[in-house]
Amino acid sequence: MRVTQLFTKTTKDAPADEVAKNAQLLIRAGYIYKEMAGVYAYLPLGKRVLDKIIQIIREEMDSIGGNEISLTALQNSDVWKTSGRWDDEVIDVWFKTKLANGTELGLAPTHEEPLTKLMKNYIHSYKDLPVYPYQFQIKFRNEVRSKSGLMRGREFWMKDLYSFSRSQAEHDAFYDGAVSDAYARVFDRLGLGAITYRTFASGGSFAKFSHEYQTLSPVGEDTIYVHKEKGIAINEEVYTDEVLADLGIAKDELTQEKAVEVGNIFTLGTRFSDPLELNFTDENGDSKPVVMGSYGIGPSRLMGLIAEHFADDKGLVWPDNVAPFTVYLVSIGDVATQADALYDELTSKGIEVLYDDRDERAGAKFADAELLGIPYRVTISERLIADQKFEFTPRKSGQSEVLTGDELLAKLS
Ligand code: ATP
Ligand code: MG
Numbered sequence: 001m002r003v004t005q006l007f008t009k010t011t012k013d014a015p016a017d018e019v020a021k022n023a024q025l026l027i028r029a030g031y032i033y034k035e036m037a038g039v040y041a042y043l044p045l046g047k048r049v050l051d052k053i054i055q056i057i058r059e060e061m062d063s064i065g066g067n068e069i070s071l072t073a074l075q076n077s078d079v080w081k082t083s084g085r086w087d088d089e090v091i092d093v094w095f096k097t098k099l100a101n102g103t104e105l106g107l108a109p110t111h112e113e114p115l116t117k118l119m120k121n122y123i124h125s126y127k128d129l130p131v132y133p134y135q136f137q138i139k140f141r142n143e144v145r146s147k148s149g150l151m152r153g154r155e156f157w158m159k160d161l162y163s164f165s166r167s168q169a170e171h172d173a174f175y176d177g178a179v180s181d182a183y184a185r186v187f188d189r190l191g192l193g194a195i196t197y198r199t200f201a202s203g204g205s206f207a208k209f210s211h212e213y214q215t216l217s218p219v220g221e222d223t224i225y226v227h228k229e230k231g232i233a234i235n236e237e238v239y240t241d242e243v244l245a246d247l248g249i250a251k252d253e254l255t256q257e258k259a260v261e262v263g264n265i266f267t268l269g270t271r272f273s274d275p276l277e278l279n280f281t282d283e284n285g286d287s288k289p290v291v292m293g294s295y296g297i298g299p300s301r302l303m304g305l306i307a308e309h310f311a312d313d314k315g316l317v318w319p320d321n322v323a324p325f326t327v328y329l330v331s332i333g334d335v336a337t338q339a340d341a342l343y344d345e346l347t348s349k350g351i352e353v354l355y356d357d358r359d360e361r362a363g364a365k366f367a368d369a370e371l372l373g374i375p376y377r378v379t380i381s382e383r384l385i386a387d388q389k390f391e392f393t394p395r396k397s398g399q400s401e402v403l404t405g406d407e408l409l410a411k412l413s
Contacts, residue, residue: 023149038146038154048324107140134161150304191319206269214259316373
């Protein structure tokens with residue numbers, strides 16, 4: 001993509017009412033647009049980052065047998081009344097609206113009920129199980145406070161996977177095995193593996209614990225107790241002497257940290273299959289309720305967290321795997337022919353390049369390169385091209401090297 005074809009522009013200042021650092025930077029760099037508090041549009045660069053995060057999660061969910069679907073945001077109240085969750089006291093973040101004829105509708109804050117109902121059409125026998133539908137979908141939640149930019153939206157992207165199993169044992173194997181392994185791979189690939197902990201949290205009535213995936217960050221809203229050696233953590237909501245004894249962990253092995261919940265996995269048991277009558281016939285011909293689990297990840301929260309976590313005083317610094325482009329190609333002076341040729345060559349090799357082909361001062365182009373946070377800046381100038389050389393500058397280190405064309409290609413491939 002050429003910068004002259006990109007409609008967004010960078011700005012020096014963030015909107016005065018935006019207090020979250022992730023949103024300030026993302027707005028200034030033209031990745032997102034603020035519609036209102038907690039509601040953001042994704043612009044071309046931001047859409048590319050969100051899509052990369054989503055694609056990593058998609059690959060890992062597909063690798064464990066996930067079936068991607070897309071459920072509706074508009075919700076009929078009936079199924080939620082059956083489960084007892086239509087009540088605003090039970091789910092306190094509902095957005096509700098009405099059809100012209102007065103029928104009440106809700107905007108889905110999550111999807112256990114409609115999916116359980118839908119699956120009644122497809123699950124009849126033990127032969128139909130287990131199955132793992134999942135989706136990427138915008139959820140609507142009337143959050144009281146929405147001051148953390150993308151990290152707490154009133155509409156936000158969620159990956160929600162649901163498991164439908166024949167027995168508790170089959171559920172447990174998926175929960176502790178396939179899903180937990182896939183989650184670890186997701187956070188590794190997002191560059192967050194070293195600071196993301198599988199965290200014991202409250203489990204509801206069907207399991208002692210649920211597990212949250214908590215990424216250490218000073219801006220986190222959650223407090224967790226981390227066991228660095230074991231690579232696990234305990235949410236303060238279940239941090240009791242009894243739980244510590246249960247897990248065989250001593251208080252002095254733990255450090256208290258602030259963290260952001262980037263995902264969670266939950267044993268649902270028959271919480272939804274009982275009221276919605278999602279049953280199957282087992283090998284002996286007996287009818288049994290399906291055993292369920294739900295597994296969330298927040299792609300938009302992750303985008304805000306990654307933006308904020310890796311940023312420096314000059315702007316964004318994207319990890320390679322989620323960057324909107326790999327290379328920011330800067331042309332300085334009268335070098336359009338050579339810069340065009342390099343752009344074509346890199347692009348033809350499958351390298352994603354944002355080409356700053358504007359008629360702008362070098363200083364302005366470099367400042368934008370820094371704010372945008374694309375991992376590698378490649379500069380072509382009259383002086384460099386006279387020697388058949390290119391300047392290569394990783395965004396993270398800021399240390400420039402002068403390279404030949406072959407050396408440059410070797411670095412980038
Ligand atoms: P929190 O305690 O932070 O409100 P939650 O327990 O309500 O989160 P879930 O309902 O389990 O979250 O949602 C699954 C995932 O969706 C979370 O792990 C998080 O990554 C993401 N998420 C939840 N609420 C928001 C939000 N308001 N904005 C952005 N992402 C969110
Ligand atoms: Mg919540």
